[in-house]
Amino acid sequence: MELIVSKSNDNVKFIRSLNEKKYRTKYNAFYLEGVKVTNEILDKNEAIDILFIAYSKSLLISTNGGQALLNRINSLKNIKVLEFEENVFKYMTDTVNTQGILAVARIPKYCLEKEKNNKNMVLLDRVQDLGNIGTIIRSCNAFDVDTILCTSGTADVYSPKAVRATMGGILNVKIIYLENIEEINLLKKIGYKIVTTSLNTKNSIDSIDYNNKYIFVMGNEANGVSKEIIDISDFVVKIPMSEKIESLNVGVATSIILYEQYKKTSRK
Amino acid sequence: MELIVSKSNDNVKFIRSLNEKKYRTKYNAFYLEGVKVTNEILDKNEAIDILFIAYSKSLLISTNGGQALLNRINSLKNIKVLEFEENVFKYMTDTVNTQGILAVARIPKYCLEKEKNNKNMVLLDRVQDLGNIGTIIRSCNAFDVDTILCTSGTADVYSPKAVRATMGGILNVKIIYLENIEEINLLKKIGYKIVTTSLNTKNSIDSIDYNNKYIFVMGNEANGVSKEIIDISDFVVKIPMSEKIESLNVGVATSIILYEQYKKTSRK
Numbered sequence A, B: 001m002e003l004i005v006s007k008s009n010d011n012v013k014f015i016r017s018l019n020e021k022k023y024r025t026k027y028n029a030f031y032l033e034g035v036k037v038t039n040e041i042l043d044k045n046e047a048i049d050i051l052f053i054a055y056s057k058s059l060l061i062s063t064n065g066g067q068a069l070l071n072r073i074n075s076l077k078n079i080k081v082l083e084f085e086e087n088v089f090k091y092m093t094d095t096v097n098t099q100g101i102l103a104v105a106r107i108p109k110y111c112l113e114k115e116k117n118n119k120n121m122v123l124l125d126r127v128q129d130l131g132n133i134g135t136i137i138r139s140c141n142a143f144d145v146d147t148i149l150c151t152s153g154t155a156d157v158y159s160p161k162a163v164r165a166t167m168g169g170i171l172n173v174k175i176i177y178l179e180n181i182e183e184i185n186l187l188k189k190i191g192y193k194i195v196t197t198s199l200n201t202k203n204s205i206d207s208i209d210y211n212n213k214y215i216f217v218m219g220n221e222a223n224g225v226s227k228e229i230i231d232i233s234d235f236v237v238k239i240p241m242s243e244k245i246e247s248l249n250v251g252v253a254t255s256i257i258l259y260e261q262y263k264k265t266s267r268k
Helices: A008-015 A021-027 A035-043 A057-061 A066-074 A088-091 A131-140 A161-164 A181-191 A227-231 A250-266 B010-016 B020-026 B035-043 B056-061 B066-073 B086-094 B130-141 B158-164 B182-189 B227-231 B250-266
Strands: A028-032 A052-054 A080-084 A101-104 A123-124 A149-150 A174-177 A192-197 A215-221 A235-237 B029-033 B052-057 B080-086 B101-106 B121-124 B147-150 B174-178 B192-197 B213-219 B235-237
Touching: A008 A052, A008 A080, A008 A088, A021 A028, A028 A035, A035 A052, A035 A066, A035 A101, A035 A174, A052 A057, A052 A066, A052 A088, A052 B035, A052 B158, A052 B192, A057 A066, A057 A088, A057 B121, A066 A101, A080 A149, A080 B192, A088 B250, A123 A131, A131 A149, A131 A161, A131 B250, A181 A192, A192 A227, A192 A250, A215 A250, A235 B066, A250 B130, A250 B158, A250 B250, B010 B101, B020 B029, B029 B035, B029 B158, B035 B052, B035 B066, B035 B101, B052 B066, B052 B086, B056 B066, B056 B086, B066 B101, B080 B086, B101 B192, B130 B250, B158 B250, B182 B192, B192 B227, B192 B250
Parallel strands: A052 A080, A123 A149, A123 A215, A149 A174, A192 A215, A192 A235, B052 B080, B121 B147, B121 B213, B147 B174, B192 B213, B192 B235
Antiparallel strands: A028 A101, A052 A101, B029 B101, B052 B101
16 A cells, blocks of 8 residues: 655645535535544444545554554455555644544435434534534434434534544434525424523423424524524423523533433433 | 733733643632623622733724723722733733633632532542533533532643633632542531442432432543542442443533532422
């Protein structure tokens, strides 16, 4: 296998470009970093379209589990594997302490029509912080929610920072960016109830009976859920908390709501 | 009032040094940034020792609420106020989108002996991520926990990034760094029960009856709670979640536990 040593190599330019949303959209691709996540994506090889694996030998073998993964990727038959010099690898990625391995994959496309399954969902309305988005996806994994809808104003779930914060959770969820509010009405028509969180209500999340399927809408860090979505909501609820406080971090608030729905629906 | 225009001014060097833990410890001082938080610290003037306020007029007045705050600080009698040129102000702080105002304050010192009050507490054991620590403090505010204990391996709560993530919540809690594990035994002797979270247990957090006062111990992001604290724990519990998942973000896990104790104790 050829060792890539130049920062102007086309593969280097390609991976580096995926740090920007513009190029992730153009190439319909993103990358996931780290030993654990690369093993996971290889396990899911059937379900996700891996374009290639990139690694730096010196970085990888000094990481816990790195040698075993190196052996694994060297025995891969149907997936392209590229080796990079350590400094070139570091130059490509967005991570401070890189483990020396990443997988480039196609961004999966899911169709809302097909995802009208039997589970609760989350809708992120203009959520901006990439760490918050990643934390929310990690919590969706923990509390058995596998479809995350996003309004177009929500930051890009496939950015390296958000992907990293999911701790591999991105591989277990379906992400669907909505084109317009009409699509929410479509979900209402087939029986989903829209639950919006707001600080301006006295209804606790405890008032939800979980006899339906729900879409939990979480809003922008500074401005909350947009009026047009509040207007079509079936329930507006808040998390019980001290009256002295204005709000919770949106990642925390979403996780508490998902935790409650998990506890109450897994007992049914 | 004199306008500070040089980056080598002593006040500039002093504020900039507070971005590092070494100097926060040396000077026993930290800073809080932003319009909302500065208003809050001025409201709490009696309870906290403000060293001075620093601002940049051009940055401040282009921020929502900035003009009102400028009027307020210009009428202050007993607090020193320093004005900086915009570029100098930006140079001092750690924030990308600064609002052009910060307050430098003494790090408050609390004595464990005096804080044996009647409320549940949190103990952070070697928690490292500053964003997580800030989120936890914000959630402590929401769920009525006002004392946060930290083992010496926990990252510095007074770093600008952690302070920022508290959203002003740092002003409403008492932070106590423990010197040794013996101090936890001291709290046990006066009736506190130690609750450790772990993934290796089947006991749900629902098994806690809230008939005592509790210290909820949250562990390091990668390694969890240290063995010596697990060994002296009264309860080891986990958050109910999907078995497919290894763990939650520590900020999320702490918030869920605090939410549960708030719901159950506020009803008593």
